[in-house]
Amino acid sequence: MSFVASVRLTEILLALALIQQSLEHMAGPRRDRATYAVRIALCALVVSGLASPWPLVGLALLSLVILERFQGPYNGGSDRMGLLSLWCVTLAHLLPDARWQHLAFGYLGAQLTLSYFISGAVKVVNPEWRDGRALRDVFRFSAYPVSEGLRAWADRPRVLLAMSWAVMLFELAFPLTLLWRPALIGGLVVAGLFHLANACLFGLNRFFWTWLSVYPAILWLQAQVGRL
Amino acid sequence: MQPLRLLLPALIPSWNFFDVIAPSPRVEYALLGAETAPPEDWREFRPRPARVSLVTMARRLLWNPQWNESLFLVSCAERLIDQPTDHSEAEILSRIAADLAGDPDAPPWLAFRLTFVRREGEALIREVLFQSAPRRREALVR
Numbered sequence: 013m014s015f016v017a018s019v020r021l022t023e024i025l026l027a028l029a030l031i032q033q034s035l036e037h038m039a040g041p042r043r044d045r046a047t048y049a050v051r052i053a054l055c056a057l058v059v060s061g062l063a064s065p066w067p068l069v070g071l072a073l074l075s076l077v078i079l080e081r082f083q084g085p086y087n088g089g090s091d092r093m094g095l096l097s098l099w100c101v102t103l104a105h106l107l108p109d110a111r112w113q114h115l116a117f118g119y120l121g122a123q124l125t126l127s128y129f130i131s132g133a134v135k136v137v138n139p140e141w142r143d144g145r146a147l148r149d150v151f152r153f154s155a156y157p158v159s160e161g162l163r164a165w166a167d168r169p170r171v172l173l174a175m176s177w178a179v180m181l182f183e184l185a186f187p188l189t190l191l192w193r194p195a196l197i198g199g200l201v202v203a204g205l206f207h208l209a210n211a212c213l214f215g216l217n218r219f220f221w222t223w224l225s226v227y228p229a230i231l232w233l234q235a236q237v238g239r240l
Numbered sequence: 241m242q243p244l245r246l247l248l249p250a251l252i253p254s255w256n257f258f259d260v261i262a263p264s265p266r267v268e269y270a271l272l273g274a275e276t277a278p279p280e281d282w283r284e285f286r287p288r289p290a291r292v293s294l295v296t297m298a299r300r301l302l303w304n305p306q307w308n309e310s311l312f313l314v315s316c317a318e319r320l321i322d323q324p325t326d327h328s329e330a331e332i333l334s335r336i337a338a339d340l341a342g343d344p345d346a347p348p349w350l351a352f353r354l355t356f357v358r359r360e361g362e363a364l365i366r367e368v369l370f371q372s373a374p375r376r377r378e379a380l381v382r
Contacts, residue, residue: 036305041334076243083319083327084246086312089257095250127255134259149261153357153364155314158300158307159292212297215307 018232019117020061023068023101025225027055030071030094032221033087047081050074065105072102090218096123097226114236121233124226125187128203132183141180144173156214182206189234196234200227263358263367265317269336272349275374279351285336286310309335317354320370329372330380337380349374 013021034048034055051074057067075095078086085091100120104113135141140149151157152166165172182202189199204224211220267286270279286306300307313335316328332352340346353371357364 032302033308036303036308039305040309041338076247079246080243082312082331083325084315085250087308088311088315089253089255092250092253095247096253099247099251123253123255127253130255131257134256138259140261146258146261149359150258153359154261154264155266155311157288158297159289161291208301211301212294215300215304215311217301217304218308220301 013228013232013235015114015117015232018228019101019104021228022097022117022120022225024059025228026094026097026101026222027058027071029218029221029225030098031055033094033218044081047074047077051078065102068098068102068105072098075099087218090216090222093124093127093219093226094222096120097222097229100229117229118233118236120226121229121231124223124230125190125233127223128183128186132180132186135176136180136184141176144169144176147172147176147179156216158213158215162213179206190230190237193234193238196231200230261359262318263356265314265321266355266357266366267313267317267332267336267352268355269350269352271340271347271377272351272374273347275349275376277349277374279353279371279374282353285313285352286339317370320354321356324370333372333375334380337375337377340377346377348377350377350380351375 031052034051037044037048038052051071054067054070054074057063058071075098079095085095097120100116103116107113107116135146138146140146148166148169151163151172153163157163157165182199186199186203189196204220204227207216207220207223210216266284268282269285270282272279313332316331319325320328320332333350336352337350340350351372351374353368355366355368357366359365
């Protein structure tokens, strides 16, 4: 896929993810609805391709208003990835030189890779992750399991030990998938299933859509790595 | 400058998801007949259901506003302990008040507290680390 097509696909998927989030906010406090109505309109313009790149610029500026409103990201990591993607794609349009545009978009793909690798690295140095206790704690008392029934998983230490190592090894190995396109595609399928499981078990639906929306950036980056 | 300061961690992210399993906050609220009444009947705000079906899980992929709002309140609760601000307290109060707005006969004063759950050995320890002053529910507009 060309640079232009990859950027275009990323911005469309990101806009759709932001529309999903914005619709959820429209069901929230009345004072936020005008902000998110504007965001939905700007996202629709991004999807349609009209007036490009100015709707992206508008979304980037609006993201500052929303950060101020909630004194930070509303939903932690998923919003951070959405912000990163939005600003990288916007810069990929606005920067005057093609090399800088490629750098901005490549940075997004690189950060996606790092999002897995660093998550694995910080876990594997923690003995409680290595013996499965950390994942037991996630199920036993963290705020994330969507039902009380899921807390019973904490009583399955062997299963959680296996899951802990599966997650850590996958996250640590993910950068190697950049070396071979079929491996990357397989890695992204596994990662997508991982995000799907997190969405079902922990209610992290925003992670699912936001991370998937960045996949074109890493596919483009891998093609550049393959040319080296 | 404040929004740019908030943007920076997104542009240079750390990605240290779940590196340690920190004490986990629970938001609990009490309704009071008067501002000076001692809060006694603490109830968990939005307790999770016993079970969630696969159909509901699938639906929540596209529509999960209340859960995402609850996760935002977890962030507010953690901020209230780490770097207390009126903003975090107001966000929690206003959302509890909004959920209770359907019951106009409920007592008019509202307070909340944050109970943090952590593991020590094999035991789970619950500790109250914050309690708000009572606020009149009708004043907590969304």
